[in-house]
Amino acid sequence: MTELVGKVAIVTGGASGIGRGIAERFAAEGARVVIADVRDDLGEPLAAELNSRGAKTVYRHTDVGDQRQVAELVAAAVDTFGGLDVMVNNAGISSPLRKGLFHEDLEEFDRVMRVNLLGVMAGTRDAGRYMADHGGGSIINLGSIGGIQAGGGVSTYRASKAAIIHFTKCAAIELAHYEVRVNCLAPGNIPTPILASSATDEDRERLERFEARIRRQMRDDRPLKREGTAEDVAEAALYLATDRSRYITGTVLPVDGGTVAGKVIVRKPPPAEAAT
Incomplete structure (x- = not known):
């Protein structure tokens, strides 16, 4: 549990869901972690909890949709911990469910693009x-x-x-000269609170039914039958954060139980005798 000792990492959207899983995993591996989020009610207790376990x-x-705040976040990480080695641009929101x-x-176009895409672009630029x-x-x-x-x-x-996927590849090409690796994780079928945020007021009472139906469809479409977790995504993030992936940049890694590989067959x- 020492793969990130001496490293400083930022995890945006780190107070819940996949971001929380990554922040916890990085801290467990010895990284000094800046948890960035707009959910103070979740982020502050998480930092306190991790510190009580000996983490830093x-x-x-x-708000990653505000470029000034992203720049200040990077500066704060450097000021607090003396550097920045890993930037995880995780913060995101969903667009509303429609019929x-x-x-x-x-x-919601401007808001979704500002948080999901601009936040990633600004975070990549400033960390880079x-x-x-x-x-x-x-x-x-x-x-x-x-x-x-x-x-x-949605x-x-x-x-x-x-757009994040294409931007990641473009940034990877541009920043490779500086030994800055840029990669993209593409989670799928991971239960997180983001789906709930996509419900409009009129959909709210139907969300539980809708989510159960979606989760069932995801299970049917997923070759691996085990349910994915935030910890699974965190393991992939850990790999990309360490020197084990030192020759990998510009990649898109699905963490989805095989979903994008194709439909389940x-x-x-065959009978044992037929196989021989």
Whole structure:
């Protein structure tokens, strides 16, 4: 549990869900972690809890949709812990659930793109500036299999995640000269609070039913039958954060139980005598 000893990491959206899982895993591996979020009610107790276990973490209120706050976040990490080695641009929100594209008013477009895409771009830029002058580092952007696979619903969210994937590859090419690696994780079928945030007021009472249906469909479409967890994504993030991935940049790694690989095909194994 010492893979990140001596490293400083920022995790945006680190107060809950996948971000929390990554922050906890990094702290357990010895990293000094800045947990950034807008949920002070979750972020501050998390930092206190991790510190009580011997970790070195701080919480900082940050709206990643505000470029100034992202720049201040990077500066605060450097001021507090003396550097920055790993930047995890995880913060994100979903677009509202609608009954279809014809019912979509795109009212939330600017907000979703500002948080999901601008936040990632600003975080990559500002972390990259510091890392370029200090020997390199690892930037990990959180996309989604919704940015790889087309599908109906939450179209603005899907578009923002697809843009993150393409931006990650572009940034990886540009920053490679400075030994700054930029990669993207694309989680799928991971139960997190983000789905609840996509419900409009009129959908609120139907959300539980809807979520159960979606989760069932995800299970049916997933080759691996085990349910994914935030800890699974955190393990992938840990790999990309360490020197084990020192020759990997510009990649998109789905963490989805095989979902984007293709539809499930169930075949009975042949009889033992036929196999021989």
